[in-house]
Amino acid sequence: MSTDNAETGLNIKELLTEFPEMSRTELRDFKKGIDETFKGFTREYGEGIENFFDPLLAILVWFEKLVVATPWPLMIVILAALVYAGARSWPLVIGTVITLLIVGYLGMWEDMMFTLALISVATALCIIIGIPLGIIMSKSDRTQAVITPVLDIMQTIPSFVYLIPILMLLGIGKVPGLIAVCIYAIPPVVRLTNLGIRLVDKDVLEAADAFGASPRQKLFTVQLPLALPNIFAGVNQTIMMALAMVVVAALIGVQGLGSEVLKAVNNQYLALGLMNGLAIVAIAIVFDRVSQKFGKRLQKHSEVVHG
Amino acid sequence: MADNSIEVKNLYKIFGTNGKKYIEAVKNGMSKDDLNAKHGHVLGLKNININMPSAKIQVIMGLSGSGKSTMIRHINRLIDPTIGEVIFQGEDICKMSKGDLQEFRRHKTAMVFQKFALLPHRTVIDNTIFGLELQGVDKKERHDRAMHWLSRVGLDGFEENYPNQLSGGMQQRVGLARALTNDADILLMDEAFSALDPLIRMDMQSILLELQAELHKTVVFITHDLDEALRLGDQIAILRDGEVIQQGTGQEIVLKPADAYIADFIKEVNRGRVIRVDTIMTAANGGSSITIPTGSRLELAAKLMVESGEAEANIIDDAGNAIGAITLKSAIDAMVTPAVH
Numbered sequence: 052m053s054t055d056n057a058e059t060g061l062n063i064k065e066l067l068t069e070f071p072e073m074s075r076t077e078l079r080d081f082k083k084g085i086d087e088t089f090k091g092f093t094r095e096y097g098e099g100i101e102n103f104f105d106p107l108l109a110i111l112v113w114f115e116k117l118v119v120a121t122p123w124p125l126m127i128v129i130l131a132a133l134v135y136a137g138a139r140s141w142p143l144v145i146g147t148v149i150t151l152l153i154v155g156y157l158g159m160w161e162d163m164m165f166t167l168a169l170i171s172v173a174t175a176l177c178i179i180i181g182i183p184l185g186i187i188m189s190k191s192d193r194t195q196a197v198i199t200p201v202l203d204i205m206q207t208i209p210s211f212v213y214l215i216p217i218l219m220l221l222g223i224g225k226v227p228g229l230i231a232v233c234i235y236a237i238p239p240v241v242r243l244t245n246l247g248i249r250l251v252d253k254d255v256l257e258a259a260d261a262f263g264a265s266p267r268q269k270l271f272t273v274q275l276p277l278a279l280p281n282i283f284a285g286v287n288q289t290i291m292m293a294l295a296m297v298v299v300a301a302l303i304g305v306q307g308l309g310s311e312v313l314k315a316v317n318n319q320y321l322a323l324g325l326m327n328g329l330a331i332v333a334i335a336i337v338f339d340r341v342s343q344k345f346g347k348r349l350q351k352h353s354e355v356v357h358g
Numbered sequence: 359m360a361d362n363s364i365e366v367k368n369l370y371k372i373f374g375t376n377g378k379k380y381i382e383a384v385k386n387g388m389s390k391d392d393l394n395a396k397h398g399h400v401l402g403l404k405n406i407n408i409n410m411p412s413a414k415i416q417v418i419m420g421l422s423g424s425g426k427s428t429m430i431r432h433i434n435r436l437i438d439p440t441i442g443e444v445i446f447q448g449e450d451i452c453k454m455s456k457g458d459l460q461e462f463r464r465h466k467t468a469m470v471f472q473k474f475a476l477l478p479h480r481t482v483i484d485n486t487i488f489g490l491e492l493q494g495v496d497k498k499e500r501h502d503r504a505m506h507w508l509s510r511v512g513l514d515g516f517e518e519n520y521p522n523q524l525s526g527g528m529q530q531r532v533g534l535a536r537a538l539t540n541d542a543d544i545l546l547m548d549e550a551f552s553a554l555d556p557l558i559r560m561d562m563q564s565i566l567l568e569l570q571a572e573l574h575k576t577v578v579f580i581t582h583d584l585d586e587a588l589r590l591g592d593q594i595a596i597l598r599d600g601e602v603i604q605q606g607t608g609q610e611i612v613l614k615p616a617d618a619y620i621a622d623f624i625k626e627v628n629r630g631r632v633i634r635v636d637t638i639m640t641a642a643n644g645g646s647s648i649t650i651p652t653g654s655r656l657e658l659a660a661k662l663m664v665e666s667g668e669a670e671a672n673i674i675d676d677a678g679n680a681i682g683a684i685t686l687k688s689a690i691d692a693m694v695t696p697a698v699h
């Protein structure tokens with residue numbers, strides 16, 4: 052009886068320490084199956100998908116060329132004007148101009164322009180897709196329940212993981228880089244559009260209903276304008292996250308400050324890495340300050356005040 | 359003039375996932391508390407029948423939670439009834455299609471809210487044009503019409519302000535102007551003046567009465583304040599726990615409260631401002647030099663008699679014929695003595 056006991060004890064111990072995993076061959080076939088299926092999919096549709104993104108490539112290339120070809124003094128004037136239009140703050144305009152001059156003087160002007168172009172196009176893309184998605188998400192709890200986990204995954208999955216299928220489908224280049232940036236950067240604008248619309252004062256919505264607003268009128272005259280400060284906070288975060296992705300985008304062939312950082316990492320060039328890294332930080336700070344000031348201006352009248 | 363009366367018929371509202379299921383139980387006398395405790399549904403309204411007269415002010419009064427807001431929201435169907443009808447110009451609002459309802463709300467009704475519910479991102483003028491904008495009225499016309507009503511409620515010069523730059527009283531004037539600009543037959547006011555200070559509130563009541571004297575809209579006015587109800591209401595319905603417990607003119611309610619609950623309610627009322635001379639006048643005797651028009655309140659009659667030093671006055675009709683008489687003593691008696699019932 053005692054030996055019997057010892058034997059079962061041993062079995063249980065084995066069961067607890069060794070995970071009952073799939074057999075090695077099964078596992079290999081399983082992974083291979085997935086890989087083969089996706090490769091098949093790529094062979095079948097890769098070209099079509101690439102063609103589908105051609106317009107995007109054309110826009111990005113056109114915009115890069117435009118930004119790089121614009122004479123630097125004109126570019127500085129344009130950027131200063133944009134900063135003023137957004138923030139209405141002279142200190143910020145002066146700070147921006149000085150930053151641009153320093154970055155240019157240190158030989159990073161062209162790379163900065165490439166990065167600016169990428170960020171601008173990526174942000175525009177995120178807004179164009181993200182806001183409508185956020186609106187749909189706000190319409191019903193069910194769509195929210197479906198979209199939220201997807202956004203969670205997009206934000207938490209290591210970006211290298213989704214680089215693999217993007218690379219398999221589209222290869223190295225600007226478009227896959229842009230898509231990788233967007234996947235990482237789009238969640239905030241979607242989330243905050245949804246949240247902003249859901250937070251709109253119920254009383255004001257009821258008033259719109261009472262005056263006979265159609266769903267469309269309600270969206271454009273009440274919900275979106277009142278959600279705007281939140282939507283804008285989302286856009287701000289999206290820009291920051293896009294900037295955080297420029298080095299990863301450089302991995303799959305996007306030119307700019309990120310690719311210089313990558314070069315520095317590969318060759319252990321401390322100064323080069325530091326300079327380009329700090330240039331990215333400088334752009335981020337400018338974007339952040341301008342968009343925050345702009346967001347504040349949007350908010351000025353939006354609080355409901357009773358009594 | 360068109361008949362703009364609103365008829366509420368056999369209206370029941372039970373809040374919850376399956377209100378219809380409990381209609382029979384409620385009809386058979388299940389109380390609000392029982393319904394909530396046993397079935398988790400809330401009885402909002404029970405067997406409401408009110409004829410709201412055309413071009414008059416119908417007041418709906420009751421304490422918090424009695425179902426006033428629920429009631430008024432059935433008229434523009436912000437709330438769907440469980441069963442029942444709301445008839446306006448021969449049509450049951452509760453059966454309208456989505457499109458018809460939208461048109462009805464745009465053109466036939468306008469609403470003023472307790473918490474104002476202005477659009478905070480829009481200026482005063484842009485708030486005021488809101489209804490016309492939804493209707494698709496062209497820019498110039500809606501601007502002109504809105505300016506007219508802003509001026510009528512005393513907001514000249516504030517057009518470009520934002521709501522959060524205005525006091526509560528002024529915000530509610532914007533709310534009123536927004537509703538009036540719609541030029542709808544029905545004006546719905548849910549505790550429109552409850553959030554305002556007493557003086558500003560009196561002011562707004564005066565504005566409403568003044569405008570109503572020329573506009574003749576069918577006004578449905580919600581309040582929990584008896585003085586306000588008596589001052590504004592051509593007709594008053596009193597709600598308790600979702601049921602109408604008395605309806606009639608202010609005078610009828612003050613003179614003949616239907617039960618102890620209402621009697622308690624009206625105890626503190628200034629009766630001189632409610633009871634009319636016609637109610638207590640005796641046969642005409644022509645024995646006085648001063649005259650008081652029919653329909654005057656006792657307070658006014660007493661004041662006129664005291665000022666002229668007479669102890670008696672003649673009541674005259676619109677054509678100037680004497681139809682009765684009143685003494686100072688009887689007037690004061692009626693003002694201080696609770697009516698016997």
Ligand SMILES: Nc1ncnc2c1ncn2[C@@H]1O[C@H](COP(=O)(O)OP(=O)(O)OP(=O)(O)O)[C@@H](O)[C@H]1O
Pocket residue numbers: 373374400401402420421422423424425426427428429582
């Ligand atoms: N959407 C809802 N779901 C459940 N119960 C509700 C709902 N709306 C109102 N009620 C209930 O119906 C009853 C009447 O509410 P209503 O808002 O009509 O009262 P009221 O007379 O307007 O009160 P107040 O003076 O506080 O505004 C209350 O018991 C309330 O809790």
Ligand SMILES: [Mg+2]
Pocket residue numbers: 426427428549
């Ligand atoms: Mg209410």
